[in-house]
Amino acid sequence: MAPAFPPPPVNTIDWSNVGFKVREVNGHIESHYSIHTGKWSPLKFVTDPYIRLHGMAPALNYGQQAYEGLKAFRLPGNDRIAIFRPDRNALRLQHSAEFISVPPVPVDLFLSAVKAAVALNAEYVPPHETGAAMYIRPQVYGSSAQLGLSPPEEYMFCVYVLPTGVYHGTHPVKALIMDEFDRAAPNGTGSAKVGGNYAPVLRWSDKARGEGYGITLHLDSKRHEEVDEFSTSGFIGVLKEGDGKITLVVPDSKAVIDSVTSLSVQEIGRDFGWGVEKRAIKYDELPKFTEVLAAGTAAALVPIRSITKRNSNRLEGQARVSSNDGAETVTYIPEGNEEPGEICTKLLDQLKGIQLGKVEDKFGWRFEV
Numbered sequence: 001m002a003p004a005f006p007p008p009p010v011n012t013i014d015w016s017n018v019g020f021k022v023r024e025v026n027g028h029i030e031s032h033y034s035i036h037t038g039k040w041s042p043l044k045f046v047t048d049p050y051i052r053l054h055g056m057a058p059a060l061n062y063g064q065q066a067y068e069g070l071k072a073f074r075l076p077g078n079d080r081i082a083i084f085r086p087d088r089n090a091l092r093l094q095h096s097a098e099f100i101s102v103p104p105v106p107v108d109l110f111l112s113a114v115k116a117a118v119a120l121n122a123e124y125v126p127p128h129e130t131g132a133a134m135y136i137r138p139q140v141y142g143s144s145a146q147l148g149l150s151p152p153e154e155y156m157f158c159v160y161v162l163p164t165g166v167y168h169g170t171h172p173v174k175a176l177i178m179d180e181f182d183r184a185a186p187n188g189t190g191s192a193k194v195g196g197n198y199a200p201v202l203r204w205s206d207k208a209r210g211e212g213y214g215i216t217l218h219l220d221s222k223r224h225e226e227v228d229e230f231s232t233s234g235f236i237g238v239l240k241e242g243d244g245k246i247t248l249v250v251p252d253s254k255a256v257i258d259s260v261t262s263l264s265v266q267e268i269g270r271d272f273g274w275g276v277e278k279r280a281i282k283y284d285e286l287p288k289f290t291e292v293l294a295a296g297t298a299a300a301l302v303p304i305r306s307i308t309k310r311n312s313n314r315l316e317g318q319a320r321v322s323s324n325d326g327a328e329t330v331t332y333i334p335e336g337n338e339e340p341g342e343i344c345t346k347l348l349d350q351l352k353g354i355q356l357g358k359v360e361d362k363f364g365w366r367f368e369v
């Protein structure tokens with residue numbers, strides 16, 4: 001008789017303290033593409049976490065790489081596992097792949113790979129009661145040796161999984177606006193989930209963390225007048241008017257990644273009868289928000305405790321000039337900023353309720369493994 005699926009969670013992990021770090025599991029999924037066949041190969045389960053990649057692969061030399069992040073959860077009773085909205089991530093990976101000249105991974109292949117990676121590591125999906133998840137990290141890259149700046153002949157698609165808690169924690173964090181560094185050029189790769197949008201941020205986010213800022217925020221690269229996104233997640237501003245009307249405001253910018261978490265809480269907000277506006281968000285508007293949230297797969301929803309800007313920026317002709325005159329402006333501080341706000345709590349409860357199977361999935365977001 002086949003053993004029951006899913007197996008119970010392993011007892012080698014302290015599930016009350018999963019954290020956000022790499023943990024080794026049973027293995028990952030791989031598929032390979034060659035321009036000679038024009039096809040992705042059948043999925044293969046590989047137990048070695050190290051991949052075989054030529055040192056001259058454009059993935060390593062020219063940043064020809066894109067990735068995704070999504071999550072799987074154990075449902076009540078711990079006897080079923082569901083992945084949250086993998087179809088959206090499949091499409092987003094195709095969007096990113098186009099930017100870096102990697103052949104698209106077909107949606108069906110993506111879904112099968114993600115399901116297989118979760119199923120073959122099912123004992124690492126955290127217990128339902130912890131609220132923690134299995135984080136799924138699909139990746140694509142140019143993998144064969146290539147010196148000239150043109151697409152190589154071979155590509156890899158891998159899906160890694162690992163158990164995680166939430167990134168940034170659940171308490172309000174202070175945000176620092178990145179004034180000296182721009183995440184993406186105005187007509188560049190901002191909407192693609194490519195490593196090149198993340199690596200250059202490391203030194204700034206690390207410095208900011210050392211100064212007590214848990215998260216960094218990017219304004220538009222051209223003028224620094226509008227909000228783009230946090231370095232790790234999407235931006236949501238909450239407006240609560242005197243009559244109690246609630247509106248979620250999200251940036252309409254072609255330099256931001258289409259956050260699946262943000263899209264989901266926008267749907268949830270609409271379902272609650274709230275308004276949703278996708279539009280340019282002026283920096284000057286920040287003080288009007290009653291709450292600001294960072295939305296992402298790894299982060300879920302992070303309440304923002306304050307937003308600080310240090311440098312002044314002005315346009316001289318077409319050039320933006322940034323100067324640090326020592327002034328520091330705390331541009332957004334909500335009332336009661338020590339604790340998650342009412343809207344954050346409502347959205348997060350509903351989102352987690354759907355992900356964990358505690359709330360009816362009327363949107364069809366759970367894909368059972």
Ligand code: COI
Binds near residue numbers: 070
């Ligand atoms: C995610 O939220 O899944 C991401 O990819 C962000 C990353 C910085 C952890």
